[in-house]
Amino acid sequence: MIKLRTLIIDDEPLALKLLGSKLKNIPEIEIVAQCNNGREAIAATIEFEPDLIFLDIQMPGIDGFGVIKKLQTEILPLVIFTTAFEQYALDAFDVHAVDYILKPIDDEHIQRAVSRAIQRFETGETRENKPKIIGAINEINLRERRADAHENNQTDKPTSLDNIERKIVIKDRDNITILKQSEIEWIDAAGDYVCIHTDAETHIKRSTLKNLLQDLDPSIFKRVHRSTIVNLNYIQKVIPHTKGEFFLKLGEYDQVKVSRNYRDVIKSFLSES
Template sequence: MDDEPSAIEGLAIRLAAFPEVRIIGQASTVDEALALINQCAPDLVFLDIEMPGKSGFELVKQLQPEICPAVVFVTAFHHYAVQAFEVRALDYLLKPVKTERLAEAIARVSDNLYRPASKQQLLAAVDQLQQREQQITPGIEPDYSIHQDKLVIQDGHQPVQLVPYSDILWIDAAGDYMCVHTGDATFVMRARMKSLIQQTLPANFLRIHKSTIVNLLHINSLEPLNNSEYHATLSNNKTLKVSRTFSRELKTRLSPNKPAG
């Protein structure tokens, strides 16, 4: 995924020389890339960091943990900065991409295809890279707190964000990181799902998957799947999977005949 057609074409030409690689889609924006990933569930994504409107980091934040592909970052950043990715077992390519370096990256991905980096690793790498780029040492203060009807998020190297609970559509977890999604932005904070559910979020938030919390007020419809699972469609047309473990409680909470508590 890249914002420059010539860069996409050049990378595609180089990738064509590798029989183990099959290109199933190309995108020039984060929104296009996210739609392709959700539709095609690729094993590997070549992702540019600098893209129009939203960065490649924003795409990482929006990936659902259950379908997170392996990622090779494509960047013009200097080598010292991208060392942050190396310690997370990720790979990167510096522009202009050289065929020999591309071959190394593909070989590395092939060796780790069935144990690719998790979303937690990707977020940790992004966090580390951004801190090194800005020469900021993270503090020891909590990264979130409660403020009346808003979630207060302190992301270490970003301004404090006050996000109204009513604006939050869903939250997904990646280890020590939580991605808080509104209709037009995603915020990352360090927190545990259990802590958020039990101590922070209001009652209209419900866990629907081992890694996903949804705001019930933003669910528009439920589509039944196999094995008592569902797809929940939100007010922004985002679709989330509801696992069998949590489907019964979700249906109960959404039922118009539910007795008043």
């Protein structure tokens, strides 16, 4: 029998306790930790490397969406969101094949979500799940911006193209976003997509990591994992890990694993600093 090592996150103690008690009755679930906020969730995911997380979307500080964006593809488990969002927003999750449970949580919806998670785990659908989740998040954010613009009778101003600094172009349907490379903190890949992380947002671009690397400034962007590129300018701390691996602390919450095959890149960076 499959046993999914599971992490549950909710800032409401009663909701956390209720979800934990329900999951303990499901034999395929093994709860490895419980967290009260986004910061704890990121740290626990890195430490325990669970197969599945139940993640509350609406939390103060780093919300559920923020947790997903800050987790490297290689350590991102399967995700089941718990949420009180209105149905119009949840359509985005259906489109992008992301599991969610509406609050108040009931046994039937938990069992449905767990069954889907088991099916995806058995078929190996884990590492390529991140672009789908980010896509759902961006779709929700886009709908909210459109609703606000309609309410205020305003439209977004076009992005300025005056700066001649090296840039990355991201096309999403009819929208084109132009990112300065100096604003990109790190990039991780899943299948034919890459997740480009800046301080303000995570963008999805259809590209392989290898092809994108050719467009990046080689003096500041280095590959540290088969699925991860970092901007050296954002490294704040190098944290030793097991078996000769490292974690790079890139911001207040972002940590990226450096595999053994790429550790010489970091050693070289440290010797030059």
